[in-house]
Amino acid sequence: MKALVYSGPGRKDWRDVADPAVQEPTDAVVRVDTTTICGTDLHILHGDVPAVTEGRILGHEAVGTVTAVGDGVKAFAVGDRVLVPAITKCGRCAYCQRGMPSHCQTVGGIGWIFGHLIDGTQAESVRVPYADTSLYQVPENVTNEQAIFLADSLPTGYEVGVLAGQVRPGDTVAVVGAGAVGLSAIQTTGLWGASKVIAIDTNKFRLGTALEFGATDIVEGGPGTREKVLEMTDGQGVDVAIEAVGFPETLQTTASLVRPGGHIANIGVHGVPVELPLQEMWIQNVTLTMGLVDTVSIPILLKMVASGRIPSEKMGTHRFTFAQINEAYDVFGNAAANEALKVIITPQ
Numbered sequence: 193m194k195a196l197v198y199s200g201p202g203r204k205d206w207r208d209v210a211d212p213a214v215q216e217p218t219d220a221v222v223r224v225d226t227t228t229i230c231g232t233d234l235h236i237l238h239g240d241v242p243a244v245t246e247g248r249i250l251g252h253e254a255v256g257t258v259t260a261v262g263d264g265v266k267a268f269a270v271g272d273r274v275l276v277p278a279i280t281k282c283g284r285c286a287y288c289q290r291g292m293p294s295h296c297q298t299v300g301g302i303g304w305i306f307g308h309l310i311d312g313t314q315a316e317s318v319r320v321p322y323a324d325t326s327l328y329q330v331p332e333n334v335t336n337e338q339a340i341f342l343a344d345s346l347p348t349g350y351e352v353g354v355l356a357g358q359v360r361p362g363d364t365v366a367v368v369g370a371g372a373v374g375l376s377a378i379q380t381t382g383l384w385g386a387s388k389v390i391a392i393d394t395n396k397f398r399l400g401t402a403l404e405f406g407a408t409d410i411v412e413g414g415p416g417t418r419e420k421v422l423e424m425t426d427g428q429g430v431d432v433a434i435e436a437v438g439f440p441e442t443l444q445t446t447a448s449l450v451r452p453g454g455h456i457a458n459i460g461v462h463g464v465p466v467e468l469p470l471q472e473m474w475i476q477n478v479t480l481t482m483g484l485v486d487t488v489s490i491p492i493l494l495k496m497v498a499s500g501r502i503p504s505e506k507m508g509t510h511r512f513t514f515a516q517i518n519e520a521y522d523v524f525g526n527a528a529a530n531e532a533l534k535v536i537i538t539p540q
C-alpha cells in the first residue's frame with residue numbers, strides 16, 4: 193500500500209510500504225476511507241516530537257472500513273464502517289478503568305499511539321490495536337466527513353475545554369484561539385447553555401467563522417483584549433476562559449479574563465514554560481485545568497451529530513486525494529492564510 197512516511201524533520205514521502213496485518217488477536221485492520229491532518233502532525237514535521245522516529249507513518253485520525261480482525265475481536269467484523277480515534281484504549285489498565293485512556297498504560301504508556309509510537313492513519317490502511325475498546329461504529333446517517341472530526345479536534349474542544357472548564361447554563365465563556373480546536377469548544381459550549389460565548393483571535397477570517405460556529409461576540413486579540421472582555425461582562429470577567437492556541441501570552445491573556453471563582457481551561461500544547469501571576473490569582477479562587485484529550489466523549493458526540501445538533505461537517509473546508517496529500521499539508525500548514533479549518537483527505 194501507499195502511506196505518508198516521516199523521514200526526519202521537514203521531510204515526508206507518500207510512498208510504498210508493507211501492508212499492515214493483524215499481529216495480535218485484539219487487532220483489526222481498517223482501510224482508510226477518510227483522514228485529515230492535525231496541528232500535532234505539523235509539530236512532528238518540525239521535529240518537535242522526538243518519540244516519532246524516521247520511517248513512521250503519520251496521522252491519528254481516520255474513518256474507514258474494517259478489512260480484517262484478530263480472533264479476539266468480538267465487537268467488529270469485516271465490512272464495518274468505523275471511526276479510528278486519536279486515543280487507543282486497552283480498557284483494562286488503571287487509567288482506562290478510571291475513564292482516562294489518554295494515559296492507557298498498555299501500549300507505550302500513553303493513549304496517543306497512531307503516527308506517534310506505531311504507524312498511523314495517513315495511509316491506505318492501518319492496524320488498530322485493542323479494536324474492541326478503541327473503535328466506534330459510525331451511525332448510518334453520519335457521513336465519513338462528519339465523523340472524521342470526532343477523532344480528535346471535536347472531543348478535544350469539548351473535553352479539555354468545555355467539560356474541564358465546567359461550563360454551566362447561563363455562563364459567559366471566552367475562547368482564545370478560533371482554530372479547529374477553539375471552534376470545537378465554541379460549537380459544543382452551546383450544549384451546556386452558555387449565555388455568551390466570546391471568541392478571541394488575531395485572524396479576521398477565524399473570527400467570522402467563530403460567529404458561524406456559535407460565538408455570540410468576537411474580539412480581535414491584542415493589547416486591549418482584557419478590557420474589551422470586561423466591558424462585555426459588566427466588569428466582572430467570564431465564568432469560563434478556554435485557551436486554544438498554545439503560547440505563553442495567550443494563556444496569560446486567558447487567565448486574565450476570568451471572574452473570581454471562575455475556571456481557566458488550557459487546551460493548548462505548550463512548548464516553553466509559562467509564567468502566571470499567582471500572586472494575583474491565588475485570592476481569586478480560580479481553577480486552572482489542562483490535559484491530553486481522552487476521546488471518551490465520542491459516543492455522545494456521535495449521537496449529537498447524528499441528531500443534527502452538532503453540524504461537525506462545517507469544519508472541513510478543503511478536500512484532497514491521497515495523491516495530493518503534500519498539497520493538503522501545504523494548505524493546512526498555512527491554514528489561516530488559506531481560509532482553511534480542517535482538510536478532508538480521501539483515496540480518490
Ligand SMILES: NC(=O)c1ccc[n+]([C@@H]2O[C@H](COP(=O)([O-])OP(=O)(O)OC[C@H]3O[C@@H](n4cnc5c(N)ncnc54)[C@H](O)[C@@H]3O)[C@@H](O)[C@H]2O)c1
Nearest residue numbers: 231369370371372373393394413436437438460461484485
Ligand atoms: N490538549 C490536547 O489534547 C490537544 C489536542 C489537540 C490539539 N491541542 C492544541 O490545541 C491548540 C489549538 O489547536 P488548533 O488545531 O485549533 O490550532 P490552530 O493553529 O488551527 O488555531 C490556533 C488559532 O489561534 C489563533 N491565534 C494565534 N495567535 C493568537 C493570539 N496571540 N491571540 C489570539 N489568537 C491567536 C490563530 O489565528 C488560530 O486561529 C494547539 O496548541 C494544539 O496543539 C491540544
Ligand SMILES: [Zn+2]
Nearest residue numbers: 230232278344
Ligand atoms: Zn491531533
Ligand SMILES: [Zn+2]
Nearest residue numbers: 282285288296
Ligand atoms: Zn488502558
